[in-house]
Amino acid sequence: MMTPETMNQVLEAAIDQARKSWSEGGIPIGSALAREDGTIVAVGHNMRVQSGDPTAHAEIVCLRNAGRRRDWNDLYLATTLSPCQMCSGSACLFGVKHVIIGEHETYLGAEHWLEEHGITVDVLDDPRCVELMRMLQTEKPDLWAEDIGE
Amino acid sequence: MMTPETMNQVLEAAIDQARKSWSEGGIPIGSALAREDGTIVAVGHNMRVQSGDPTAHAEIVCLRNAGRRRDWNDLYLATTLSPCQMCSGSACLFGVKHVIIGEHETYLGAEHWLEEHGITVDVLDDPRCVELMRMLQTEKPDLWAEDIGE
Numbered sequence: 001m002m003t004p005e006t007m008n009q010v011l012e013a014a015i016d017q018a019r020k021s022w023s024e025g026g027i028p029i030g031s032a033l034a035r036e037d038g039t040i041v042a043v044g045h046n047m048r049v050q051s052g053d054p055t056a057h058a059e060i061v062c063l064r065n066a067g068r069r070r071d072w073n074d075l076y077l078a079t080t081l082s083p084c085q086m087c088s089g090s091a092c093l094f095g096v097k098h099v100i101i102g103e104h105e106t107y108l109g110a111e112h113w114l115e116e117h118g119i120t121v122d123v124l125d126d127p128r129c130v131e132l133m134r135m136l137q138t139e140k141p142d143l144w145a146e147d148i149g150e
Numbered sequence: 151m152m153t154p155e156t157m158n159q160v161l162e163a164a165i166d167q168a169r170k171s172w173s174e175g176g177i178p179i180g181s182a183l184a185r186e187d188g189t190i191v192a193v194g195h196n197m198r199v200q201s202g203d204p205t206a207h208a209e210i211v212c213l214r215n216a217g218r219r220r221d222w223n224d225l226y227l228a229t230t231l232s233p234c235q236m237c238s239g240s241a242c243l244f245g246v247k248h249v250i251i252g253e254h255e256t257y258l259g260a261e262h263w264l265e266e267h268g269i270t271v272d273v274l275d276d277p278r279c280v281e282l283m284r285m286l287q288t289e290k291p292d293l294w295a296e297d298i299g300e
Contacts, residue, residue, distance in 0.1 A: 089239025
């Protein structure tokens with residue numbers, strides 16, 4: 001299993017992605033895919049504003065960047081925010097076995113689908129992730145509403 | 151509600167997409183998004199082989215092609231094959247209210263998630279859709295296994 005220190009490092013890579021997206025005028029949600037030892041395999045951030053693609057959530061972009069592969073079972077998917085139904089479904093489909101979540105107090109996605117699917121879920125309650133979403137909700141509430149399908 | 155004739159027309163647009171993908175060497179699964187009167191809003195087909203993007207399932211590509219919009223509630227999403235967890239999750243997230251499925255005997259996706267979410271599901275049991283998947287499974291079994299995360 002990944003150590004708590006390594007989980008924090010992988011989440012850090014996801015936070016860097018979220019900040020990058022925010023600096024581009026986009027939604028500050030980021031994701032990273034890593035091996036158990038913390039080696040980063042792929043990263044991605046929400047691209048909906050940047051590319052106009054409504055499916056370009058951080059986790060989807062990260063999985064896309066990881067490309068076609070068969071080692072999903074060994075990888076840990078980190079995301080700064082609790083994954084929505086699409087992104088949780090993608091973790092189930094690809095066969096990722098571990099999901100690391102920055103925070104789920106701003107938005108609780110479909111974590112129960114992950115758990116029903118036997119995926120381990122670690123919620124790190126990281127204040128930096130909460131702050132990223134607070135910025136979005138305060139400064140760009142419409143963008144946030146669109147992101148969660150409201 | 152969409153009439154059965156219109157549902158068949160919309161599925162036909164999805165089948166055309168599936169055939170286009172197969173002719174390109176790709177996975178023969180297609181999708182279409184339409185209004186209640188049958189007006190096609192967007193189409194898409196699986197692009198995993200063509201683009202190397204593992205998330206490029208037909209429904210995801212179709213939703214991507216539909217772009218950022220707020221009328222998801224009024225749209226019908228058609229797909230030649232029962233939607234996997236990622237694609238079912240995306241229908242739930244976007245707030246599509248109706249999903250038309252060509253067939254679910256080759257593969258049964260996460261239709262229960264759609265139903266739990268109050269989405270109407272119409273399975274048309276179309277033999278053309280079954281035949282498309284039979285071609286894939288017979289001629290390119292590895293591609294199929296990768297597509298469903300095996």
